[in-house]
Each structure stands twice: as C-alpha cells, then as structure tokens.
Amino acid sequence: xxxxxxxxxxxxxxxxxxxxxxxxxxxxxxxxxxxxxxxxxxxxxxxxxxxxxxxxxxxxxxxxxxxxxxxxxxxxxxxxxxxxxxxxxxxxxxxxxxxxxxxxxxxxxxxxxxxxxxxxxxxxxxxxxxxxxxxxxxxxxxxxxxxxxxxxxxxxxxxxxxxxxxxxxxxxxxxxxxxxxxxxxxxxxxxxxxxxxxxxxxxxxxxxxxxxxxxxxxxxxxxxxxxxxxxxxxxxxxxxxxxxxxxxxxxxxxxxxxxxxxxxxxxxxxxxxxxxxxxxxxxxxxxxxxxxxxxxxxxxxxxxxxxxxxxxxxxxxxxxxxxxxxxxxxxxxxxxxxxxxxxxxxxxxxxxxxxxxxxxxxxxxxxxxxxxx
Numbered sequence: 503x504x505x506x507x508x509x510x511x512x513x514x515x516x517x518x519x520x521x522x523x524x525x526x527x528x529x530x531x532x533x534x535x536x537x538x539x540x541x542x543x544x545x546x547x548x549x550x551x552x553x554x555x556x557x558x559x560x561x562x563x564x565x566x567x568x569x570x571x572x573x574x575x576x577x578x579x580x581x582x583x584x585x586x587x588x589x590x591x592x593x594x595x596x597x598x599x600x601x602x603x604x605x606x607x608x609x610x611x612x613x614x615x616x617x618x619x620x621x622x623x624x625x626x627x628x629x630x631x632x633x634x635x636x637x638x639x640x641x642x643x644x645x646x647x648x649x650x651x652x653x654x655x656x657x658x659x660x661x662x663x664x665x666x667x668x669x670x671x672x673x674x675x676x677x678x679x680x681x682x683x684x685x686x687x688x689x690x691x692x693x694x695x696x697x698x699x700x701x702x703x704x705x706x707x708x709x710x711x712x713x714x715x716x717x718x719x720x721x722x723x724x725x726x727x728x729x730x731x732x733x734x735x736x737x738x739x740x741x742x743x744x745x746x747x748x749x750x751x752x753x754x755x756x757x758x759x760x761x762x763x764x765x766x767x768x769x770x771x772x773x774x775x776x777x778x779x780x781x782x783x784x785x786x787x788x789x790x791x792x793x794x795x796x797x798x799x800x801x802x803x804x805x806x807x808x809x810x811x812x813x814x815x816x817x818x819x820x821x822x823x824x825x826x827x828x829x830x831x832x833x834x835x836x837x838x839x840x841x842x843x844x845x846x847x848x849x850x851x852x853x854x855x856x857x858x859x860x861x862x863x864x865x866x867x868x869x870x871x872x873x874x875x
Contacts, residue, residue, distance in 0.1 A: 542840045543594050545779055548787030549833045550602055557605055558612045560826050562620055565609045565628045567830025573633045574837035575599050581844035623672045632712055636765030646732035652694030661689055662702040669709055680715035687719060701756050704730040708764055731761040735769060746777055748792055755831035762838035770842045778832055789832040790825035
C-alpha cells in the first residue's frame with residue numbers, strides 16, 4: 503500500500519468536477535498566437551531567474567528540465583529564423599538562451615559538490631547534444647490504454663536508476679551503453695504501470711532513442727513509447743477531470759515533458775497550457791507546493807506526503823514551497839508548447855488535438871508490446 507503509483511491512481515479515479523474551458527487567446531489569428539507565446543516566454547524567463555538564484559541548490563533532475571528547455575528554445579530559433587514578423591519574440595528567445603547557457607555550464611560544478619556519484623551516472627543527460635527534438639509528430643492511440651492499472655510494488659527509483667545506468671553505460675563495471683539485463687527488461691516492459699512507474703518506463707526507451715540504441719528490445723522502442731504515452735495521456739485526462747489536484751501536478755507535467763519530446767502532439771492542449779501557467783509562483787518564478795487554499799487541502803497534502811515523496815529520493819523542496827523537480831518538469835513542458843507553436847503555424851484539428859494536424863502513429867513491426875519478441 504506504500505506505492506506512489508497507487509495513491510496517484512486513487513486520486514485520479516476520483517469523481518470528476520465539470521471541466522472549465524480555456525480562456526487563452528485563440529490561435530486562429532497571428533495576434534492571438536503571439537500573445538500565447540509571449541505568456542510562455544514570460545513564465546520561462548521567471549523560471550530561469552529562479553534557477554539563477556538557486557543554482558547551488560538545484561539537483562540534477564532540475565538541471566535536466568532546463569537542458570531540455572534549451573534544446574526547445576534553439577529549435578524555436580531555427581523555426582523563426584526566416585520570419586521577420588516574429589523578430590520581437592525571436593529576440594526574447596535569444597536573450598533567454600543567452601541567460602540560460604552559462605547557468606547550465608555552471609550547474610555541473612555544484613552537482614559535483616552535492617552528489618558526485620549521481621552526477622557521474624547521469625551527467626550525459628545534462629550534456630549538450632543528448633536531448634533531441636522529435637523528427638516527426640504523431641498522436642496517441644486510445645485503444646492501447648490499459649483496462650486496469652496494477653499495483654507496482656517492485657518499482658522503485660533505485661531499480662529504475664540501475665536500469666538507466668546500464669542503458670547509458672555509466673556504471674563502474676565498464677560495460678558499453680545499450681545494455682539490458684533480464685530484470686530491467688521485465689521492469690521496463692511490465693504492463694499495467696501508472697504514475698512514475700509508467701513515466702520511467704517511457705524515459706528508459708526515450709533515453710535509448712537519444713543514445714541510438716537499436717538492437718534487441720530497442721528495435722521495438724516506438725511500439726513501447728506508443729503504449730506508454732497512450733496510458734500517460736489517459737492519466738493526464740484523469741488529473742484534469744479532478745481539477746489538477748496538487749498530488750497529480752508533478753506527474754502531469756512530467757508526462758507532457760517526456761511524451762512531448764517523444765513526438766506525441768496531443769499532449770499540447772491549450773487548456774493544459776493554461777493550467778500550468780497558473781501554477782507558477784509569481785514572485786519566486788518556480789513551481790511547487792500551492793499556497794494554502796484551505797485547511798483541508800493542507801491536511802490532505804500532509805497525510806499523503808510520505809507516500810508522494812516520489813520516487814523522488816533526491817527531490818529538492820525549498821522552504822518557500824518551490825520544488826526543483828516541479829520547476830524542471832514545468833519549464834520543459836512549457837518549452838514544448840512553445841516549440842509546437844513554432845513548428846505548427848497552420849492550425850488544424852485532428853485526433854482530438856485542437857489546432858494541430860496529427861499524422862498516424864509510426865509503423866512498428868508485429869511484436870507484442872508485452873514481450874518485445
């Protein structure tokens with residue numbers, strides 16, 4: 503009963519309140535689109551200022567989110583390079599990249615002091631060139647959603663880290679990247695996962711793509727990513743339906759970050775963008791624990807805190823409610839929205855993904871997602 507995924511699932515299965523329509527500017531005019539992009543850039547600038555102030559205290563997971571953001575911003579620059587009408591926004595992106603770059607370089611020094619072993623194992627994930635933008639877009643397939651979610655007592659951050667270290671080839675055993683033990687094969691392909699177990703399964707195959715792993719199980723990476731993101735968007739819809747209860751916000755944004763950079767376009771819904779923008783603390787620029795809206799919410803958070811400690815053994819929670827992990831997931835999710843706005847200037851509707859044209863999912867071979875064989 504102590505599984506983080508179980509509590510999240512119970513929260514997500516609660517009865518839904520009515521949904522609230524988005525109040526963001528419409529995308530069907532250049533002015534409306536520019537307004538939305540400006541709001542995103544303002545939020546990202548405030549979050550980068552938070553990183554600058556707290557850099558010695560930010561953990562590696564926090565740096566990963568900002569490294570992904572840097573890649574997304576550079577992608578936006580490339581898309582806008584030939585559009586003079588976007589020059590004011592382009593200048594804002596350029597200034598943000600210039601502000602972010604030295605912070606990312608300096609972060610390694612502080613991470614070496616605070617957690618050298620973790621840095622050695624996962625430094626490649628914060629190096630330039632590791633994260634790459636999607637080469638093509640697709641949408642999730644609702645037919646792949648699990649009929650039920652299973653309790654994953656075998657999942658832990660330690661076991662997930664161990665499998666990622668094998669994959670990255672950064673362990674002390676000297677093995678090359680793209681390795682996969684039988685136990686990691688079982689853990690990372692186990693059906694019925696929810697919450698952080700599910701997002702870490704996707705992260706594993708996403709990291710394999712970034713490393714260029716294509717042999718064995720990794721021949722089926724796209725099939726697994728299709729499966730996991732179909733279930734991750736289902737969980738995000740459940741989080742939306744219950745009004746984005748605080749315990750679900752971190753995983754909600756993590757799902758957008760990972761599935762977005764995996765190329766799943768339907769995670770970029772305007773109403774989800776609007777919700778994320780409202781979660782930023784205006785003074786600090788960070789994302790994290792909400793202000794005490796009522797006593798009952800605080801009591802619920804306190805009761806659940808020991809269960810929701812994550813899968814986040816190294817999570818950095820600040821006294822003002824700011825969260826290193828929350829902020830990292832938020833900036834990478836927001837950066838993804840900005841990149842999609844730059845990459846898809848023509849608004850179309852398809853597969854339940856308003857304003858975006860969504861191609862069919864990439865073809866995969868006929869192996870079973872449950873076995874990879």
